[in-house]
Every structure is written in C-alpha cells, then in structure tokens.
Amino acid sequence: MSSLPKIGIDIGSSAIKLVELVPAGNKWKFVSAASMPTTSGVTAEGSNIPAVAAAIAGIVKEAGMRTRRAVVALPEEQVSSHVIELPILKDAEIAQALEWQVEQYIPIPKEQATWSWEVVRKDEVTGGMEVLLVAASKNLVENYKKIVEQSGLELVAVETELTATSRAMVGQSGPLTMIIDIGAKSTDLGIVRSGQLIATRTLPTAGEAFSRAIESTLALDPKQAEQYRNTYGFTPGQLEGKLAAAMQPVLGVLAGEVKKMTDFYVSKHPGEIIKSAVLSGGVAAMPNIVTSLSALLGIETIVGNPFANLIMDEAQKQAFASNGPFYGVAIGLAMREI
Numbered sequence: 001m002s003s004l005p006k007i008g009i010d011i012g013s014s015a016i017k018l019v020e021l022v023p024a025g026n027k028w029k030f031v032s033a034a035s036m037p038t039t040s041g042v043t044a045e046g047s048n049i050p051a052v053a054a055a056i057a058g059i060v061k062e063a064g065m066r067t068r069r070a071v072v073a074l075p076e077e078q079v080s081s082h083v084i085e086l087p088i089l090k091d092a093e094i095a096q097a098l099e100w101q102v103e104q105y106i107p108i109p110k111e112q113a114t115w116s117w118e119v120v121r122k123d124e125v126t127g128g129m130e131v132l133l134v135a136a137s138k139n140l141v142e143n144y145k146k147i148v149e150q151s152g153l154e155l156v157a158v159e160t161e162l163t164a165t166s167r168a169m170v171g172q173s174g175p176l177t178m179i180i181d182i183g184a185k186s187t188d189l190g191i192v193r194s195g196q197l198i199a200t201r202t203l204p205t206a207g208e209a210f211s212r213a214i215e216s217t218l219a220l221d222p223k224q225a226e227q228y229r230n231t232y233g234f235t236p237g238q239l240e241g242k243l244a245a246a247m248q249p250v251l252g253v254l255a256g257e258v259k260k261m262t263d264f265y266v267s268k269h270p271g272e273i274i275k276s277a278v279l280s281g282g283v284a285a286m287p288n289i290v291t292s293l294s295a296l297l298g299i300e301t302i303v304g305n306p307f308a309n310l311i312m313d314e315a316q317k318q319a320f321a322s323n324g325p326f327y328g329v330a331i332g333l334a335m336r337e338i
C-alpha cells in the first residue's frame, strides 16, 4: 500500500473526532481515537480558528498521537456537489466545459471557489456521461488549512465528509448503497455505487431535532432530553412508549427525505435499485433507530462499523466497539491513500 500513517480529523458541530491509523500490509492498523466536544463552530469566516486548532492540539497530546500527517473533512453542508450530464468528452474538454459552466451549479462567484470533478458514468450507447462536480469556497478550504497547521499537524489532503464515510463504511464493491450520516445538527445523505460517491444531500433534521421533540413532548430540559435519546432511543416500551412516539415524526421526516433522494435517483437511472442503507454519525448509535428506520425505508438498513476492516487488539475493540458510527468520518479520512 502506498500509504503513510495519518490522522483523520472530523470537526463536527458537536464534537471534534480524531483517529490515527498506520498501514500494516494491505490493511490499516488502528492506533488511537479520541474526541472532544466542539465549543466553537468553525465557519468560513474563520473567527474561531485558534480555538479549534488548540482543541485539536489538545486531543493529539492527550491521546499521545505521534503521526503528523493529517487529512481533514469539509462539512458537507458547505460543499456543493452536482452531477452534470454531458456528451462524452475527453478530460481536457470536460475541464474546459466546467470552466465555462461552473457558475451555474455553485452558489458563490467562480473566482471565490475551488472545485474538482470526476467522471462517474460513461454510456457509450447513448453517448452521454455524468460528471460529479464538487465545489467549496477557497476561503473555507484556507481556514481548514490554517486550523490544521496551527494545531501543529501537516495537512496532506482535504475531502468531504461523505467521501470519507463511504471509504470507511461501504468499500469498493457491493450493491448501490445509501449512506445516512446523522450528526448533531445535520444529516448527510450519499449514494455510493461501486465505491464511488455519486450523489449527496444535506438535511437540517438530525440529533437535535430528536432531542427537541423529546423536550417538548415530555417537558424535559435539553440535557435530559439528549440523555434519554442516547440511552433509550427507539427501544420499545421505554416511558410507556412515549419516547419513541415523541421521536417518530422526526424519523418520518428523515425517512421521507431519504426516499425522495432514492426515488429521484431511480427515476434518472431506470432499472437500478438502492438495496441497502448504512447509518453513520453519533446519533446512529441510538438504540433501535436502525430497526425503526429500516421499517420506514423498506430496505435493509445497518449501522456501519468502520472498525470492522481495521487491525485492532482486544482492548481497543472493547473500548471502541460501540463508537463505530461516531468515528466513521475520521476513520475514512485516515484511510485515504497518500
């Protein structure tokens, strides 16, 4: 494997997660993982760079991480991804076409943006191709670079959260799969085909929406509501069924959005079926959410386990077993070939 030891850094709205991996043969060996609550959001304006950098430096020190090379994820909601249909073109022609067209697809002026693209489908019969365009503001990327550098690490790559999750949880083969990453503030949806992320969306319905539903239905304060959510989740019979009943409408909204995305994909690609869903993000650890969501989606749904493909000793397995979804993004980042 042409890879080097790395630290994956996932700066979420509620927690900063770091994972250190080293290559071992053609696999990855787990060294350490650690996290810290996010105290100040990282925004494109960059006002909190020193605080976030200090938090990362603190995690590295406390966990005794020795690797310096780091890969960081850009928050999915600040990245715009579009699948663009073009006639079959050569790479240089695609680059030129995008140079002209990119502004149609991104919400910021071209000169403030940085973008990359990848051919995700080529159909010789119809003569058409699909190109996935991924763009973000240069300022945002610059700020993430500053964060990593100020934390004392060396930034070797930047990618999106779903690209990392896909690498850690779906792999190169298998059927068309939907990734559902439920974080504290947002849920990221991604469709993966043969290991390639081909469509993405971000929703504002996530962990906090479940907590708010519990707060208002059961008259609890935000902290208690989060505790109940994490401890009991959708386990039947808890609080006479009131807990699951309070959260069910939120899950319904989430499932509705997942279905809209799968329906849209299938309408564009007749004959293809999205057969399975993989849950990721800290909120995917909620008891029984997978059963309840699977019932609404009507497809096989599992909680992703990004530790499954890593070499770990028994003590590490025990310490981290229930935290797989929480560390999905950070593991995928550290697994990047580089």
Ligand SMILES: Nc1ncnc2c1ncn2[C@@H]1O[C@H](COP(=O)(O)OP(=O)(O)OP(=O)(O)O)[C@@H](O)[C@H]1O
Residues within 6 Å of the ligand: 011, 012, 013, 014, 015, 016, 182, 183, 184, 185, 186, 187, 206, 207, 208, 226, 230, 280, 281, 282, 283, 284, 285, 286, 322, 323, 325, 326
């Ligand atoms: N085992 C667990 N470990 C950590 N967090 C958990 C666990 N189980 C549930 N949670 C909840 O998951 C949420 C954090 O998830 P995650 O770290 O994926 O969010 P985030 O990435 O910070 O948010 P976002 O992606 O929306 O910016 C918190 O609300 C936390 O209470």
Ligand SMILES: [Mg+2]
Residues within 6 Å of the ligand: 012, 013, 183, 184, 281
């Ligand atoms: Mg997240």
